[in-house]
Structure formats: structure tokens, C-alpha cells
Amino acid sequence: MALIKARIRGIAKEFSCDAGQTLLDAAIAAGVNPPFSCSAGACQMCKASVDSGEVSCIEEGSQTHQAGGGNVLTCQSIMKSDEISISFLNS
Numbered sequence: 001m002a003l004i005k006a007r008i009r010g011i012a013k014e015f016s017c018d019a020g021q022t023l024l025d026a027a028i029a030a031g032v033n034p035p036f037s038c039s040a041g042a043c044q045m046c047k048a049s050v051d052s053g054e055v056s057c058i059e060e061g062s063q064t065h066q067a068g069g070g071n072v073l074t075c076q077s078i079m080k081s082d083e084i085s086i087s088f089l090n091s
């Protein structure tokens with residue numbers, strides 16, 4: 001189990017993330033009310049900056065989790081590091 005430190009609407013939150021679980025699903029499961037809409041990589045509502053640590057795409061070898069500018073779509077991203085810091089940008 002890994003740790004996500006996230007800023008959502010300016011408030012710092014910490015929650016765990018299971019292996020293979022998307023960052024967005026971990027945030028939803030933790031009840032921290034992240035911004036999202038489609039959960040399918042289309043709306044960009046779940047976009048976040050990765051302030052430390054590494055993430056990768058849920059589809060191995062794909063880059064569809066990239067949202068430009070070094071940001072990621074949390075609904076399409078899984079953790080690669082044991083701990084990451086992210087900031088949701090649409091909150």
C-alpha cells in the first residue's frame with residue numbers, strides 16, 4: 001500500500017492507494033471529494049500536477065494519462081513510487 005499526499009481545494013489530505021488502483025479511485029475511496037466527471041480520460045476534470053514521486057499509466061506502455069505541462073489525469077494514473085505528492089488543479 002502506498003501513500004498519496006494531495007492538495008484538494010487548497011486543503012492537504014493524505015490517503016493510501018492500493019497497487020493498480022488509480023489515483024482518482026484512491027481519492028474517492030478515501031472520501032476526500034476529488035474533482036472528476038468522466039473517469040475515462042476525456043474531461044480533464046481530474047487533472048493534477050505531480051509535485052513529487054512518479055506515476056505511470058494504467059495501460060502499460062501507454063502515455064494516455066499525460067495531460068500536458070507535466071500534469072496527469074488521475075483517473076488514468078497509478079502510483080510508481082511508494083509515496084507521491086499531487087495537487088488537483090480543478091479544485
Ligand code: FES
Pocket residue numbers: 035036037038039040041042043044045046047073074075076
Ligand atoms: S475524470 Fe475525466 S479525465 Fe479523469
